[in-house]
Every structure is written in structure tokens, then in C-alpha cells.
Amino acid sequence: MSKHKKVYVYQGFERFWHWNQALLIFLLAFTGFEIHSSYEFFGFETAVDIHNKAAWGFIILIVFAIFWHITTGEWKQYIPTTQNLKAQAEFYLFGIFRNAPHPTKKTIISKLNPLQRLVYLGLKLLVIPVMVISGLLFMFYRYPQGDSIAMINIDNLEIIALVHTAGAFVLLSFVVVHLYLITTGHTVTSNLQAMITGWEELEDEDDSPEHDVNSEKTDTNTSGS
């Protein structure tokens, strides 16, 4: 058994960003699908109101998050790697049932396992930008309004709406699976606690036989979510 050490993995901003993003995506999805007439809860008008406000909140948060990722160099966490990818998948499919060890080790410089790297990168580069852009086009399909000459004048909202809806389903499915996968950490709640407190018990780095500081290259490590 390897030694464990309490490590401060998630900085203040990171946690602030993560939980706000979670809340906003939940709100956006919940109100979005009401707008989609999937159910009635707030009432259409209120749902649109909340969706629009949450959307602006989301955009502002994203701007700060981009800034943070770039200035801190944390964006490197998302550089995809194929190393251990198969092993990680096999862990979720088989190893986890045998209580096998996590194939990738979580460290501060490499918090994400190769599957997470891929999925989160996809979210950040594809799904979320698609949602933001299609959402903004939804809002500003004709801009400026009124009689002045329009810079944006889109005739058919359908494509925008369909892309936005499809993206919403993808994002929602991600959230559902994500919520489950956070229970697959060292213990059922260790990932959740880490994202709340910032502290997580990680395998002692000095103990790790194949540890390498160049996180991009080597086996990136981790547990769960």
C-alpha cells in the first residue's frame, strides 16, 4: 500500500469556477428544457428570463476562467494524451469492480486522467463554445434591431435552435455521467470533498515509482470524475 498525503489540489478560484459553472449549467439546462416545452415549472416567460440572465453569467464566468487557465498555465492539464487511455477505460469497465488500483495517479500538476482530459477538452473546445455561440445567435439573430442596417441578420433560426438543443442534450448527459463518476474516486466522496475543500488525499508523490514532473509527457494520473 502506498502512502497518502493531504494535498491542496483545487485552488480557490478553481473551486469557485467549478461550482458556479455547475450551478449555471444546471440552471441553463433546467430552464432551457422548459423553453423547449419539455415540462412546465417556472412558466415560459420566467424560464426565458432566467435562461438569459444565467447565460450572461455563464459567459462572464467563462471569460474569467479562460483568463485563469491561461495565466496560471492550468490549461496544460487538458492537453490530451493517449498514454494510459486504454488502461483508464479498462479500469472503469473492469478494474473498478475488482478494486484494482487507479491506473493513473492524480497529482497537482496532472489532476486529470487521460479520459477526463479528452472529455473536458471536448467540452471546453466544442460543446460549451457551441452552446455559447448558438445561444448568442439565438439572442442576436437580428442586430441591431429596428430600422438601422443590420450587422447580423439570420433568416432561419431553426439550425441555431437545433444545434443548441442537441448541445444541451450532450451537456446534460455529461452532467449526469459526471455526477456518477465523482463517486469513483479513492473513496466514494473523496472527489466531492476535494472540490469543496480543495484538499485531497493523494498518493505520496515520492512514493510513486514512475513519477515524472513533466506531466504532459508521462502517465498522467488520477482518480475519478
Next chain:
Amino acid sequence: MPLTPVNSTDMKKFTKAITFFLAIVAPLLIITVALRAPKADHSKLEALRQEYPKEHKSGVDHSKMEILQKDFNNPHEMTAACLTCHTERGTELLHSAHFKWEREEFIPGRGVTYLGKKNLINNFCTGVQSNEGSCMKCHAGYGWNDKTFDFTNPFNIDCIVCHDNTGTYKKASGGAGYPEMGPDGPDFKKILASMGQPKSENCGNCHFGGGGGNNVKHGDLEIALLTAGRDVDVHMGVDGAHMNCVDCHTAENHVMKGRYYGVSSTNTQRLNCEDCHTEFPHQKNILNEHSIKVGCQTCHIPIYAKVNATKMYWDWATATRKKDGKEYELLDADGNIVYTSIKGDFVWEKNVKPEYFWFNGTADHHLITDKVDTLSGMLKINTLFGEYRDRNSKIVPMKVHRGRQPYDTEHLTIIQAKLWDKEKGKGALWLDLDWERSIEEGMAYIPLPYSGNYAFIETEMYMPVNHMVSPASQAVTCKECHTRNDGRLATLTDFYMPGRDRNRFIDLAGQLTLLLSFIGIFAHASIRYMAARKRKTAQIQ
């Protein structure tokens, strides 16, 4: 002093921060500010609010005009008297639609046309030709009895019908536009002394009664507007702004603003809500944004015919029936005529939800010389153009009046029957109850050929609803349109509307993905749980 290494990384971080602030945050802030919603602007409306309640004071007292003091023998003399001071108004009127009952208009596919009530078919009393003696009770002129009427004589203009402010002037029934004169007629001295801007009553005398009775034709124009409150019409409501027709329907040289597409064809001379309310009347920008594609009336006139019923269906085919050899009438519980031998069957409705269509302000009309398309089984009396893809089109509420009218089954043209005459035996349907004869007389008058064979065809006429604007609190709510089924706009299927439309494939795929996610999680969690239990028992053993 040389910087320590620590300081230099700090410095680097700082420049990085500045760079990214300038590169990302600043542009986004600027874009956000640039894209901010235009503020609602109520200044113009406020100014009008101050202005409208003021009583209009005329600069002239017509009772002091010597020329108006004499006893007039006929109404033409009165017009002549008016024109001695108002020297140019005669020419203006001679060119106005109120007098000519036609306008020069360009219709794509037809070119320049001269159309109006003078020569068009409508879906109510069908048309004026051969019936002028009766219809011209609502003509701003005297003596339009038949085709010989002189449209160039300014003394044929009726000034009084619009400018009488006593409310006592009346044109005689069947009098070709003449009032009763002499001892049975109104007191013209008093009337001429009152001359002034038209009041709503003046307009209403004709425009409330179109189609042969109060509120028959439009549904949103009726006598109750003179006394009703804001709940019926926010503009005219006696407990509100109490505006007059001409407050909105302003005129310059007797050319009035406002279009009625039963007779008009072009997107000109229209009266728009935005003229007073501006393009950004709402505090909530998402509502202002709607006006790109949705007319104000669509949300703000949730129902029309709020006080008295309006005619929705008129079946001419059932006219001429008799009971015990005599013509008869049937009334409904509210006193509306639902059958009369001279006109056929009617359907009336009150508090009617409009139908909705795209409309770009241009229209075409079924001319009496046009061929009837019997295959479609439906004749559109007028066609209002518009579709989602047309950037000039907006969704507007309309009253669609339906009915059945006679057409010539060989020549395939719509028929103008003779409905009215002073005496029996001259072929007027309303007196003789004989379709055959009235059609022959009507068509011969125009003159157009008639084959001798007629049948009835379904007809539709489209009339945008613009009046009876409700208070904002009663406006159509989001959900009345943004709903999956049976929304107000359910029939407008040429565009995507959130809340109403969806792509079945995307929805199905999305729901399946979600379902599979849940199933996967459930399966995974179950196996995990069972495996853990197994391990535990194994450990214990």
C-alpha cells in the same frame, strides 16, 4: 538594480495578465456594451399623452360666416359655400379615396391598377356596381346613383358628412348620398355653424356599419367604441386617452393615413403603432426583439368584437328562401340576424380570437374579370402577401370572413348581382328574391357577359385587425404561442419557434442518450455494489 529571479517571474505573470486582459476581457466588455439592449423610449408617447386630452379649439367660428347663414336649397350649394373659403380643398377631395372610391396602385403581375370600393368585390354585400343608390349613403359625395356620376365636379363633394360636429347630419337611405332636405331634414344652419375636425362619430357613421350593420364587417370597429372603456380599446377608451379616430389617422391635404386591405394593395400610407410608440416600446428587450417578426397587434389585440358580435360567415347560397310564400328573418338570442331571405345565412361571433398570417403590406384582389379556380374550391376575395422568409413580413392578426358567393359556371367569373333598387320588379334581389334575374341585371350593368348558369363557391376575405387594442395586462402571453400544441400560431408552419417546434430526431436521440446514461450508471453502480459486497464477505471468510 537587477531584478531577482522571483521578481522577474512575477513581472512576467503581470505582463501576461495585462496582455490577456487587453486581449480577452476588454474586447468582451466592449462587445457586451455594444450589444446592450436599446433602452425603451417613451418620450414621444409622453408628449402625446399631454397633447391628446386637450380639447381641439378651432380658430374659426363658422356661425359667424355670413355665407353659411342663408337657407340652402340643395346640398351642392352648401359645398359651394364651403369652397368659397376653403378654395383648394375641393381639388384635394376630388383626388381622395373617400370621394373616388378607388386608388391608383401597382400590383405585381397586374401593373398599375385603379381599384377600390368602386369596382372591387367584397365578401359581404359583394359590390357596389348596380347598387350605387343604396351603397352611396356612405360616399363622401352627393348623387352617385349610377355610372353617370361626375367625379370631376367639386360641388358633388359632401363636406358635411365628415365635418359636422353636431352629430345630427344624416344621409337618406337609398338617396345616393343625398341627405334629407327641407322640413324633414336636419337643421343645416346649426350643422354648418358646427363645422370642425371630424369626430369619431363622423367616421363611425360609415366605418362602424360596413357590411350592412354595426360591426358586421371589421369586428374591431363598432359603435361601442364611442362609449367603451380602456378594456375594449386603450386608445379610444372614455376612461383613458379618449382619442379620436383622426388623432391617429392624421391627414394631410385630405389624404388620410391608414390602409384597409379589403381595397388597398400597396405598402404605403400605412399607419403604424411605431409612429407613436417607437420601435423599442418595451422595458424587456426580448419583447422589443419580437417586433422584428411580429406585429404589435398580434400580442396586443388578443380578441376583437369585444362588445357586439361580428359576422364571420355569410352564405349567399341560402338567400331567397321563403316561408309561407313570404320572406322571413331569424334572430339569435342576442338579437343578431342569423337568417334573412334577402341575404342568406349568417354566423356571428363575439370575443373572437384572430387568425394569424404573415403580412408585408401588399395585397392582390380577385377582380370581377379574373377567372375562378374551381379546382381549389375556394376563392380568395383578397390575397395578403407575406411569409417568414420575407424580411418585410410580420405576423399580424386578421379577421377572416368566410362565405359563399355566386359565380358563372361557364365563364368562371365571380358574379355581381343587382341587390337593390328603389322599386320592385327591376330585378333587385332584395326586393324580388330572384337570383336569376338579379344576376342578369347586375352583370348587364357593368357590363360583363353572363352565361346563364351560376353556382356558389366558398369565399374568404382577409382583414387585418388593428383596433380594440387591449391594456398591456391583457396582452397575449408567451405560452399562448410558445406551446407545443394548439398555440395561437399553430397554423404558421414556415418557421421554427422555440417551445412550439422541435426536431423529432434530435429530441429522440437526446432522450435516448440520457436514458442510456442512466441505465449505464445504474448497471455500473449495481455491479460495483455487488462486487464490493462479495469482496467484503470474502474478506470476512
